[in-house]
Amino acid sequence: MLKLLKKLKGKDIVLIFISFIFIIVQVWLDLRLPDYMSKITQLVQSEGNAMSSILIAGGKMLLCALGSLISAVIVGFITAYIAALFSKKLRKDIFEKVENFSLGEVKKFSTSSLITRTTNDVTQIEMFLAMGLQLLIKSPITALWAITKILNKSWQWSAVVGGGVLLLLSTLTFLMLVVIPRFKIVQKLLDKINGIARENLTGIRVVRAFNAEKYQEEKFNETNNKLTKTQLFNQRTFGIMQPVMYLIMYFSTLAIYFIGSYIINGALMSEKVIIFGDMVVFSSYGMQVIMSFLMLAMIFIMYPRAAISADRINEVLDEKFSIVDGEITNTDKNKEGTVEFKNVSFKYPDADEYILENINFVANKGETVAFIGSTGSGKSTLVNLIPRFYDVTDGQILVDGINVKEYKLEYLYNKIGYIPQKAVIFSGTVSENVAYGENGKKKINQETIKKAIEVAQGKEFIEKMPNQYDAYLAQRGTNISGGQKQRISIARAIARNPEIYIFDDSFSALDYKTDYILRKELKKYTKDATTFIVAQRIGTIMNADKIIVLDKGKCVGMGTHKELLKKCSVYKEIALSQLSEEELENA
C-alpha cells in the first residue's frame, strides 16, 4: 500500500499538505465548539448576564461551525481530486504495463484477472483514499487535541473516557480477528460461485444434453450454502459492533454525569458552577475522543481490503518484462524479407521440457513456408517466436539478417502481418477494424481497405451488411460468424502491407472453397511477401515452397509436398489421414 502511495508526486503532495492544514483548521474549529457550548451553558446558568452576550457567544460558535464546514468542503474537494487523480494514474500505469507484457506474462496473470486488477482493485484503492485519507489525518489529530483539552480536568472523568476507548478498541480487535480471515473466505467463495455459474452458462448445451441441470444446481447450492453461512456469521458478528459502540458512548456520558454529581457535591460553592460547566464540556470532548478512535478503527477495518487490492496491483506493476526492447530501426534493403532460424530451441521459463528443439531454416523473400504437425508439436509456438511473443531459449531468429532481439519492437512489428487462430475484432466499424494500428507508413486509406477486404474474400458479405464498410462490429465480433471474423482479421493484415505474413492456423474457420480462393488471391496480391502458414489441413499447405514437419518440437522433415511424401513418414501419415493415396497422386 505504502509503495503505491509513493506514486503521489510533487503537486499531489502539496495538495495533501494543503488539505492537511485545512484539516487542522477544521479540527481546531470543531474543538472550539464545545468551548462555546460550555460558555453558552454558563451564560444561560448564571443570572444577570445580558442576552446580548449569549447571542455573541452563539454567533461565534456558528462562525466556527461555518468555518469548519468551509474547511471540510475544501478538504473534501482536495481529497476527491487526489483520489480520482491517483486512481487515474494508477489505471494508466497498469494499462501501459499490461500493454507491454509479453504473452507469457499475460498468461501468468490470466486476462480476466488483469482486467479486475485494472478496474476493481483500483476502485478499491480509490475508495480507501477518498475516505481513509481524511480520516487517517483527522482522527488522530482530533483525538490528541481533544485529550489535551480535557487533560487535568478530572482524573475520574479521564479514566471513564480512557476505559471507554479501551473497551471500544478491544471489541474491535476481537471482531477483526474473528471476521477478517472469514472475509477472505467470502471473497474466494464468491469467485467460486461465479465460476460455477459461468461454467453452467458457457456449457449450457452440454449441461442440457447430459440432463445435468440438477448436477450443476447441486454443485452451485453447496457453494451457495457455504457462502451464505460464512457471510451470515460475519454479519451477525458485526451486528455486535453498533450496539456496543452506543453502549460505550451512553455509559461514558452517564458515568461522567454520575461521577460529576459527586465531585460537584464535594466542591467549594464558588467552584460548583465551573465544575458543572466542565462536566458538560468534558462529556462532549470525551465523545469526540471515543468517536475519533472509532473512526481510526474503521480505517483498520477498511484497510485489509484495500491492502489486498494494493498487493494485486503491485504484483502487476512489479512484474519484470521478459521481453526487452532493442534499438535497431533500419535494415539493409537487400536483405529485406528474409527470415532465418538458427539452432532455435524454446522452453517455457519454468518448464523442464523443450517445446522446440534445434530448429534451422531460411525463408527467402517471397517464399511461403508452411508448418504442419500433430497437436502439441509446437508449430504455433514456432511462429510466435518471430514477433517475439516469447524469446528463444537458445539460438537466434534473424529477420532481414538482424536478430529480432535487437530490433526496436515497434519497427519489427511494422514488418509483420500476424493473423491469430482466434480472430480478434474490436468494437468499431469494419473499416476501423481493417485499418487498425500503425505500420510506420501512411495512414491506410479507404481504397486499400476495400482492396484488402476483397482479397480476403469479405467483399460479398460486407457489402450485404447495412452501412457496408461502416457497419458496426460488436466487441469480439459477436454479430458476425466465425468465418467472417477470420476474413476481416486477414484483411487487416493485408491492408498493412507487411514484409512478412504469419498465419497462425487462421484458415480453420473457413470452408475449403473460401480457403482455396483466398490463398490464391492472396498469393497474387502479395508476391513479394514472405509467408508463414501454420495449418492442420494438407490442402492448405501442399503448395508451399517449403513445408516443415514438426513432431514433438523437433523438425522431422523439410521440403516440398512431393519430396516429403517420399522421404518423410510423419508427413505421409498426416497426408494419408486426410486424403487417399489416389488423391495425393492426382494433386
Next chain:
Amino acid sequence: MPKPMGNKSNFERPNDFKSAMKKLVHYLNKFHTLLIIAFSLAAISSILSIVAPNKLSSMTDIITEGLAPNLTEETINSIIEDEDISNEDKKEFLTYIKTIDENTSSNDILKKLDTMPQDIQEYIKPKIDFTAIKKIAIVLGIMYIISAIFSFFQHFFMATVSNNFGKELRNKIINKINKLPLKFFDNNSTGDILSRITNDVDTVTQTLSQSIGSLVGAITLVIGSVIMMFYTNFIMAISAILASLIGFSLMTIILKNSQKYFIARQEELGNMNGHIEEIYSGHNVVKVYNGKKSADKKFDELNERVFNSVKKSQFLSGLMQPIMMFIGNLSYVTVCIVGALLAMNGYITFGVIVAFIVYIRLFTNPLSQIAQAMTSLQSAAAASERIFEFLEEKAMSDEKDITKELNKDEVKGNVEFKNVKFGYNPDRIIIKDFSAKVKPGQKIAIVGPTGAGKTTMVNLLMKFYEINSGDILIDGISIKELKRENVHELFTMVLQDTWLFNGTVKENIVYNQDNLSEKRVKEVCEIVGVDHFIKSLPQSYDTIIEDNDTISSGQKQLITIARGMLSHTPFLILDEATSNVDTRTEELVQKAMDKLMEGRTSFIIAHRLSTIKNADLILVMKDGNIIEQGNHDELMKKKGFYESMYSSQFEKVS
C-alpha cells in the same frame, strides 16, 4: 455487446422505484414474520434511545438544583436558632449577608461563603439528592442495555433475512438459467447474467441488512424526537425544526444533483471496462499491429472521463457529512439561544435545554441516515429490478402434460425431418424446407459452407430450439410430444466447444453418469488416446482442471470425446467434434468411434471432408436447404456443389 434484456438500459436506474419496491416486498414474503420482528426491535430500540435523554435531563436538573447555595430566609433563621453554632460564627455570617446588595457579583458571594466556618457551611452548602440520581442512573443503565440488546437482535435477524434471501435469489437465478430457452442466451451476454448473480444480489442483500434496519430505526427516531420535542417545549421544537430544515433543503438539492454524477460514474467505468477488456483480450494483435497508440489515446480519453465523474461524485457524496455536522451545530445554537431566552424568563428549566441538545442530535442524525438509506435503496431497487426481470423471463414451455416416453434401450433409431422450417428470429428463416429420412444405424454427414445451418439442424434435433413449422420424428413419434429431458437422454453429443468444468479429470469424463467403473473410464481414455496424457498429469485422473490451464485445446477435445463415448445412447451427434485434433489423432479417434457407432444412428458435422467420406448419407446444405444428398461417390459423380467443395482442397495455388 449483445442486446440487453428487454428494452431496459444496463445502468442501475430503476424505471419505477415504487413498483420495484413492491416486487421486492412480494419476493420477501417468506421472511415477513422475521422482518416484522426485526422492525419492531429497531423501533423499540429507537424509542428507548429517545426516552433516555429525557431521563438524563432530569438527572441534570437534580445536579443543577445542588449548585446554588441555600440562602433562603428559612435557612438563615435555622442558623440563628441553632445553639451548637458559636455566636462569633453567627455574627460573621449575618454581617456578611447584610453587606450583599444588587451590585455584589455572585462569584464574590460564593467565594466569601466558602470561607465561612464549617458549621455554617453545613447549612448553606447545597446538597445533591443522590438517591434520586442513583435511581435515574440505574433506570438509564437498564434502558441502554435493553436498547443495545434489541439493536443487536435487530441486526441479527436482518442479517439472517438478507443472507437467506440472497441465497434464495442466487438459487432461483441458477435454476432459471436451466429453464430458459437457448435463444435467450444468444441475446444476453454471460457477463451480464453473472453480474446479476453476484453484483446485483450482493447490492440487494447489503441494502437489506444495512439500510432497511437503520431506516426503520431512523424513521422512528425522527418521529419520536419530534413528538418528544413538542411534548417538552413547543416553541423550542419549532425553532429547532426550522433550523434543521434549512440544512435539509440544501442537502436535498445536493442529493438530487449528485445522483447524475453517480450514474455518469457507473457509465464511464463501464465504458472503460469494455475498452480494457477489448485491449487485453486482443493483446497480441494490439501489439503486433502497433495499435498501442490508438489504444492509449482511447484509454486516456475514457480515463479522463472517469476521473471527472469520480471527482465530482466523490466530492458531492463527501459533502453530506460536513453539512450534517453544520446543521447539527446550527440547530444547537438555535436551541441554546431560544432556550436561554426562555430560561431567563423562567419559562423552562436548564434541564430542558440539555434535553433539547440531545433531541436535536437525535433528530438530525437519523435524517442523514434516511438520506443515505434512500440512496442505497435506490440502487437496490435498480439491482432487484434486474434480478426480477431475469427471474420473470419467459421460461421454456412446461412439459408436465407430456406422457409419452421413449425408452432409450428400446429405441430403434429412425429419424425423420418433415418440412422443417426454422429461424432464430421469426423474420429471418434459416432452415427453409428441410426433409430427410434416416434409418437406424446410418451414419449421416451434414456438410456445407459456414452459415449454411448445419449446427442449427442439431439444435433442432436436440429440441434446444422449437421449430416454426414442420416436424421431427424419432421412431415415428414427434419430438414435440416428448419431454426435452427424454430427448436428451437418447443422444450423445460432442461439440466443437471443448467445455470442461472446474473439477477433476475423472469428474469431467464421468459427468453426471452413474455406475461407471474406473476401469471403464480408463478403457475409453485409452481408446481415445488421451490416457497417456492424463497419466502424465500431476495427480493423474484426480488432477483438478482449472480455468487457466495449459491443457491444449486438442487434449481438451479428446477428454470431451471420452465423455461422450461413455454414454450408451441410440443416437450420436458429432458437431465438429474433432476440429481441434490433428488429423492423425483424429483418425485413431474416428476408428474408435466407428466401432462405437455400430448400430447407432449418428450425425456428423465436419469441415474436413475426409472425416465424412465413408458416411452412408451426406446432406449438403446451403443457405438453409439441402441442395444435394447421397453418398460420397454418388455426389462426386454428380459434379455439383459437393464435388467443387471437395476438389478445392487439392487445387494448386499459382
